Amino acid sequence: MTQTIINPTPKDYKSEVKPTWCPGCGDFGVLNAAYRGMAGLKMSPDQTVVVSGIGCSSRFPHFMKTFGFHTVHGRALPVAQGLKMARPDLSVVAVGGDGDFFSIGAGHLVHAALRNIDITVIVMDNEIYGLTKGQTSPTSPQGHVTKSTPYGLMASQFNPVATVLSLNVSFVARGYSAKPKDLAALIEQGMLHKGFSFIHVLSPCPTFFHTFDAWDASVTPLPADHDIHNRGQAVALAMETEKQYTGLFFQEERPTMDQAAKQLAKQAKPFDITQYMQQYV
Numbered sequence: 001m002t003q004t005i006i007n008p009t010p011k012d013y014k015s016e017v018k019p020t021w022c023p024g025c026g027d028f029g030v031l032n033a034a035y036r037g038m039a040g041l042k043m044s045p046d047q048t049v050v051v052s053g054i055g056c057s058s059r060f061p062h063f064m065k066t067f068g069f070h071t072v073h074g075r076a077l078p079v080a081q082g083l084k085m086a087r088p089d090l091s092v093v094a095v096g097g098d099g100d101f102f103s104i105g106a107g108h109l110v111h112a113a114l115r116n117i118d119i120t121v122i123v124m125d126n127e128i129y130g131l132t133k134g135q136t137s138p139t140s141p142q143g144h145v146t147k148s149t150p151y152g153l154m155a156s157q158f159n160p161v162a163t164v165l166s167l168n169v170s171f172v173a174r175g176y177s178a179k180p181k182d183l184a185a186l187i188e189q190g191m192l193h194k195g196f197s198f199i200h201v202l203s204p205c206p207t208f209f210h211t212f213d214a215w216d217a218s219v220t221p222l223p224a225d226h227d228i229h230n231r232g233q234a235v236a237l238a239m240e241t242e243k244q245y246t247g248l249f250f251q252e253e254r255p256t257m258d259q260a261a262k263q264l265a266k267q268a269k270p271f272d273i274t275q276y277m278q279q280y281v
Contacts, residue, residue, distance in 0.1 A: 004044045010035035013045055015065045026203030026212075027057050029177030030124050034064070034093075036180065037187030041091075048091045051080040053100040056131045057124035057203070060095040074105030077112045080119050088258050091120070091191055098125040102138040102158050113167040113196050117257040120190045120197040123160060124177070126205035134208035146208075160200045161238040165231060165250060170195035172234065172249045176219045177203040178212070182246065189248065195256050202244060215244060222247035 005012050013035045021027050038048060048066040052058035054073035061068025067090070071079045080094040101109050101123050112119070128146070129135040135148035138158040145152050164172055171193040175183035183201060190197035202219065204211045220243045227233055234249040255263075 004046055006044070007042055008039050008044060010039045013038055013065055015063055017062045019063050020059065021056060022205075022207045024206040025056070026126065026177035026201075026205070027060075027124055029180045030057070030122065030183065030201050030203055031060065031063055033175070033177075033180040033183035033187055034060075034122070036184035037191065038066075040184065040188045041191055043091065047089075048093065049083055049087075051076045051083065051092065051094045053096040053105060054131070055097040055100050055129075056126075056205075057095060057097040058100060074100055074103070074108065076100065077105060077108040077119075077121070080121075081112055081115070081117050084117055084119050085258060085261070088118070092118075093120045093122060093191070095122045095124070097130070097137075098123060098127065098139040098158075098160070099129050099137045102160065106138075109164075110167060113164055113169045113198070115257040116168075116170055116195045116254060118194055118196070120187070120193075120199065122187065122190075122199045122201060124201050124203040125160065126203050126209060127211060128205050128209035130205045130208055140209075144209075159238065161249060162235055164198045164200075165235050165238060169198050169250070170254055171197035171251050172200075173198070174200040174202070174244070174246045174249065176215065176244075176246050177201055178216065179219075179246070186248065193251065194253065202246075218242065218244045220245055222249065 045066045050061045050064050050066050051069045052060050053071055053076040061070050076094045076096050080092050084092045125139050127139045129137050134146050136146050136153045140153055141157050143152040173186045175186045186199055190199050202215050222245045228248050228251050231250055237245050
């Protein structure tokens with residue numbers, strides 16, 4: 001059980017469970033950023049719940065001293081949405097990998113995004129399936145050779161940021177695990193945002209697809225004059241292939257699903273089942 005802590009520090013978010021990722025895994029940087037970002041909000045760990053699916057990154061709840069829910073593959077978002085609707089007082093964070101969110105869980109991502117439900121999604125993208133030992137994922141580059149694609153991947157590469165921008169997501173950002181300070185700031189902003197917050201994180205897998213050198217060379221902060229309220233401009237930057245832009249792509253404020261549900265409940269008329277059944281007599 002957690003306990004209320006006034007003015008928590010990053011250490012207050014660490015559980016007693018030691019992370020079991022491979023040495024050098026980018027997810028260590030993401031975890032560190034999550035500790036910092038959540039502590040920056042000055043919320044006690046017992047005000048937050050972390051929900052995950054299955055995969056290397058989905059071990060996240062075990063390493064955090066928040067409430068946690070380790071679900072099944074691809075199902076972090078349905079559980080996270082249910083939690084937020086049942087307990088709107090809690091900050092709900094859904095974490096997982098590119099396989100979890102963009103493959104088996106892709107349908108859930110679409111609908112959660114369109115509903116603008118007030119949760120924060122952190123996707124640790126290593127462009128590979130790490131837990132199952134190196135098969136291609138939706139974000140693997142076309143032509144990539146693995147055990148599952150010995151002659152090269154024939155499918156096109158999924159673009160997470162451009163996709164969620166097309167789904168009218170109200171907060172879209174990208175960070176890099178090798179820059180945990182910048183990522184912590186994005187996590188803090190995303191959790192403060194009222195609405196569906198999507199944070200795409202480049203998080204390399206040193207064991208099955210070592211992308212550190214490539215991303216070190218291509219990761220670039222968004223232009224200083226970028227307008228975070230211009231969705232079209234954000235899409236254009238997300239479609240860049242030579243550079244991996246990081247920072248806040250887009251943000252807008254609009255009613256969330258839980259706010260809309262409360263408003264609907266106020267407008268709804270009492271339902272009389274006896275009167276309703278009369279039309280079938």
